[in-house]
Amino acid sequence: MRAEIIAVGSELLLxxxxxxxxxxxxxxxxxxxxxxxxHTVVGDNKGRLLDAIQIAERRADILLFSGGLGPTKDDLTxxxxxxxxxxxxxxxxxxxxxxxxxxxxxKRPMTENNKQQALVFEGATVLKNHNGMAxxxxxxxxxxxxxxxxxxxxxxxxxxxxxxxxxxxxxxxNNRMIYSHVxxxxxxxxxxxxxxxxxxxxxxxxxxxxxxxxxxxxxIRLTATGETEExxxxxxxxxxxxxLNRVGKYVYGYNNDSxxxxxxxxxxxxxLKIAAAESMTAGLFQAELxxxxxxxxxLVGGIVAYNEDVKINQLGVxxxxxxxxxxxxxxxxxxxxxxxxxxxxxxxxxxxxxxxGPDEHGGQPAGTVWIGIxxxxxxxxxxxxxxxxxxxxxxxxxKFTIHYLLQLLREHNQIDV
Amino acid sequence: MRAEIIAVGSELLLxxxxxxxxxxxxxxxxxxxxxxxxHTVVGDNKGRLLDAIQIAERRADILLFSGGLGPTKDDLTxxxxxxxxxxxxxxxxxxxxxxxxxxxxxKRPMTENNKQQALVFEGATVLKNHNGMAxxxxxxxxxxxxxxxxxxxxxxxxxxxxxxxxxxxxxxxNNRMIYSHVxxxxxxxxxxxxxxxxxxxxxxxxxxxxxxxxxxxxxIRLTATGETEExxxxxxxxxxxxxLNRVGKYVYGYNNDSxxxxxxxxxxxxxLKIAAAESMTAGLFQAELxxxxxxxxxLVGGIVAYNEDVKINQLGVxxxxxxxxxxxxxxxxxxxxxxxxxxxxxxxxxxxxxxxGPDEHGGQPAGTVWIGIxxxxxxxxxxxxxxxxxxxxxxxxxKFTIHYLLQLLREHNQIDV
Numbered sequence: 001m002r003a004e005i006i007a008v009g010s011e012l013l014l015x016x017x018x019x020x021x022x023x024x025x026x027x028x029x030x031x032x033x034x035x036x037x038x039h040t041v042v043g044d045n046k047g048r049l050l051d052a053i054q055i056a057e058r059r060a061d062i063l064l065f066s067g068g069l070g071p072t073k074d075d076l077t078x079x080x081x082x083x084x085x086x087x088x089x090x091x092x093x094x095x096x097x098x099x100x101x102x103x104x105x106x107k108r109p110m111t112e113n114n115k116q117q118a119l120v121f122e123g124a125t126v127l128k129n130h131n132g133m134a135x136x137x138x139x140x141x142x143x144x145x146x147x148x149x150x151x152x153x154x155x156x157x158x159x160x161x162x163x164x165x166x167x168x169x170x171x172x173x174n175n176r177m178i179y180s181h182v183x184x185x186x187x188x189x190x191x192x193x194x195x196x197x198x199x200x201x202x203x204x205x206x207x208x209x210x211x212x213x214x215x216x217x218x219x220i221r222l223t224a225t226g227e228t229e230e231x232x233x234x235x236x237x238x239x240x241x242x243x244l245n246r247v248g249k250y251v252y253g254y255n256n257d258s259x260x261x262x263x264x265x266x267x268x269x270x271x272l273k274i275a276a277a278e279s280m281t282a283g284l285f286q287a288e289l290x291x292x293x294x295x296x297x298x299l300v301g302g303i304v305a306y307n308e309d310v311k312i313n314q315l316g317v318x319x320x321x322x323x324x325x326x327x328x329x330x331x332x333x334x335x336x337x338x339x340x341x342x343x344x345x346x347x348x349x350x351x352x353x354x355x356x357g358p359d360e361h362g363g364q365p366a367g368t369v370w371i372g373i374x375x376x377x378x379x380x381x382x383x384x385x386x387x388x389x390x391x392x393x394x395x396x397x398x399k400f401t402i403h404y405l406l407q408l409l410r411e412h413n414q415i416d417v
Numbered sequence: 418m419r420a421e422i423i424a425v426g427s428e429l430l431l432x433x434x435x436x437x438x439x440x441x442x443x444x445x446x447x448x449x450x451x452x453x454x455x456h457t458v459v460g461d462n463k464g465r466l467l468d469a470i471q472i473a474e475r476r477a478d479i480l481l482f483s484g485g486l487g488p489t490k491d492d493l494t495x496x497x498x499x500x501x502x503x504x505x506x507x508x509x510x511x512x513x514x515x516x517x518x519x520x521x522x523x524k525r526p527m528t529e530n531n532k533q534q535a536l537v538f539e540g541a542t543v544l545k546n547h548n549g550m551a552x553x554x555x556x557x558x559x560x561x562x563x564x565x566x567x568x569x570x571x572x573x574x575x576x577x578x579x580x581x582x583x584x585x586x587x588x589x590x591n592n593r594m595i596y597s598h599v600x601x602x603x604x605x606x607x608x609x610x611x612x613x614x615x616x617x618x619x620x621x622x623x624x625x626x627x628x629x630x631x632x633x634x635x636x637i638r639l640t641a642t643g644e645t646e647e648x649x650x651x652x653x654x655x656x657x658x659x660x661l662n663r664v665g666k667y668v669y670g671y672n673n674d675s676x677x678x679x680x681x682x683x684x685x686x687x688x689l690k691i692a693a694a695e696s697m698t699a700g701l702f703q704a705e706l707x708x709x710x711x712x713x714x715x716l717v718g719g720i721v722a723y724n725e726d727v728k729i730n731q732l733g734v735x736x737x738x739x740x741x742x743x744x745x746x747x748x749x750x751x752x753x754x755x756x757x758x759x760x761x762x763x764x765x766x767x768x769x770x771x772x773x774g775p776d777e778h779g780g781q782p783a784g785t786v787w788i789g790i791x792x793x794x795x796x797x798x799x800x801x802x803x804x805x806x807x808x809x810x811x812x813x814x815x816k817f818t819i820h821y822l823l824q825l826l827r828e829h830n831q832i833d834v
Binding site for chain 2: 017
């Protein structure tokens with residue numbers, strides 16, 4: 001089986017965006033043992049897209065398209081392929097209903113253009129869009145399979161993972177089932193993780209074990225095949241048990257979990273309220289938590305104490321602590337945590353202070369971070385020495401804060417139970 | 418002039434790395450007015466690379482290759498193209514000397530493979546590698562120009578910028594100079610901007626006028642050529658004056674400016690301190706400002722008033738306002754702004770409240786945002802109706818807040834002067 005990825009979009013050819021979809025799809029297909037011989041990028045131009053399709057049909061069995069499914073006249077992937085294959089477009093009722101509800105909720109008028117997003121090839125398997133309006137398609141004709149996916153990665157990735165991948169697997173694997181499962185780690189580097197799992201990785205057959213690092217997080221994707229999904233899942237569970245046995249303390253979740261999502265779940269399950277006092281991160285910790293809908297059930301709010309006067313006058317940090325230990329110290333982070341916990345009357349108080357860079361701050365070199373957590377009469381603090389640029393350090397500080405909170409809450413939960 | 422970028426490397430097809438070189442080269446070539454119709458990625462395979470070259474020769478004048486110039490047997494770009502063009506490879510003395518010195522300095526033995534990196538097409542212009550060993554090449558044959566660049570971005574980017582670009586410019590522009598300038602807009606959509614500048618865009622020759630929208634911002638890139646750089650810049654200034662005349666109130670900066678950077682400059686120039694009370698954005702406004710080093714000179718801090726109790730008890734919003742108008746209202750946003758200004762003793766107080774989504778909030782549909790600004794005894798408020806997903810809405814609310822602050826400060830500055 002040979003596949004080719006065709007990304008459609010003039011913004012790629014103008015260098016306005018980078019083709020991360022090709023990387024995502026490539027790694028997913030490689031996992032399934034499908035060979036990719038070419039990536040092609042072509043602009044929003046019907047003639048040139050047609051040429052690209054004809055070239056790809058000569059050299060691949062599966063053609064994956066990304067982009068060009070939107071409502072504007074630039075979005076011509078669907079129409080062009082339909083014309084090329086001599087297929088008619090029909091309205092998909094589910095997709096149309098989803099689009100209509102989207103506009104109704106927002107009290108905005110739906111234009112004819114938006115309705116056209118619900119048009120699909122007659123006879124195609126419609127791929128549900130979990131994060132947007134345009135549905136995708138899986139369509140077979142003669143020797144070729146055509147898979148149409150939307151351009152935005154947050155739409156393309158879940159659509160591929162949950163909608164397209166099982167269909168491809170079924171086709172490629174002679175009806176054996178494929179099952180894929182991601183374990184998510186924080187607080188351990190990729191090299192360290194691979195060393196601890198070296199023998200498992202060397203012996204991998206079914207499931208395959210694929211570690212991947214990005215943005216300070218490491219994931220391991222386990223992919224197994226079996227006569228049934230249950231059989232594949234059993235093979236995964238066996239290897240997962242051994243992985244958890246060795247490096248379980250760094251595991252924060254699975255599959256679509258994210259650090260703020262897990263924190264929200266754990267806080268709500270334990271019926272805890274949280275507030276934060278942020279200096280170096282200047283609100284980013286709270287803003288990151290608030291990316292998750294419903295966070296208001298547990299996140300009360302906090303103080304951005306960017307300035308030293310605010311730390312003392314509004315937050316109430318003891319000026320003696322700052323004089324003796326500086327604003328970048330375990331003592332200051334812990335006092336920030338205790339003071340926000342008391343002021344905002346929450347179960348948990350968080351304090352984050354540090355030198356984001358590029359300059360030193362509070363007598364500490366760029367990359368030094370202190371995280372304080374006040375919880376149940378105790379105060380904990382954690383030191384980081386980060387080596388990134390200013391804004392990478394700020395994001396890492398936020399992620400480490402969530403990581404330490406999860407570790408604390410997990411221990412607390414175990415003691416309670 | 419049509420160009421095609423051919424990236425060579427199986428690691429791209431396996432999804433191990435993302436093709437950032439294509440983005441870099443595309444944006445550079447777009448600036449020079451060169452059309453790119455396709456990107457191709459092909460693996461380290463001679464037959465498939467040959468096919469890709471032949472296809473590209475049919476549809477482009479300039480073929481840019483990235484990758485495959487290294488010392489290992491996988492690196493076959495140079496040999497394959499030489500064979501295809503019937504060109505012989507000769508040792509380049511400068512490149513060889515550089516490689517020999519590299520190994521001598523590190524006291525490591527130089528292998529025959531390493532020496533082969535100094536082989537170039539007979540008659541090619543050799544492109545110096547500022548950050549590595551393999552030289553690049555610029556080679557013309559018949560109607561085509563072949564440009565060979567190394568794969569690692571830190572080698573490719575300076576080689577393109579300083580070695581290849583001037584040669585391409587000379588060829589494409591008949592020795593004229595090129596100059597490029599970006600105008601940055603906020604608070605106006607791409608469609609509206611294009612309508613207001615329609616006649617200018619239709620008549621464009623020198624400079625060219627290229628609008629671009631991303632993340633709610635719109636930019637216009639003006640690119641001119643001239644006998645000298647000054648002449649090109651003069652042509653740009655003339656068109657820019659007309660653009661400013663028509664839509665100047667939406668212009669927040671130029672070239673590498675960003676919204677938070679401009680706000681920092683304007684606040685520091687006017688010697689103003691700022692604090693914020695954030696509900697819907699939960700700290701994101703302050704965190705966005707703090708992406709800029711030195712923001713502590715003007716950003717004092719603020720309160721994340723995510724919860725209604727925090728709005729009333731910590732921030733001091735009048736509960737009658739919330740009862741009568743809800744937490745999502747101009748009255749609440751303005752009171753948040755006034756209260757944070759008073760509490761934190763700053764010149765400017767900002768209040769942001771809204772319904773990020775997916776659910777309604779405070780009786781308002783998702784996407785409703787109220788921004789309050791308290792400044793010099795006055796309070797202003799601004800209403801937004803955003804249509805994105807939750808986190809897009811939160812980011813847009815932050816950007817609009819900066820936009821309105823910039824407008825206010827600009828007016829204030831003009832009145833003062």
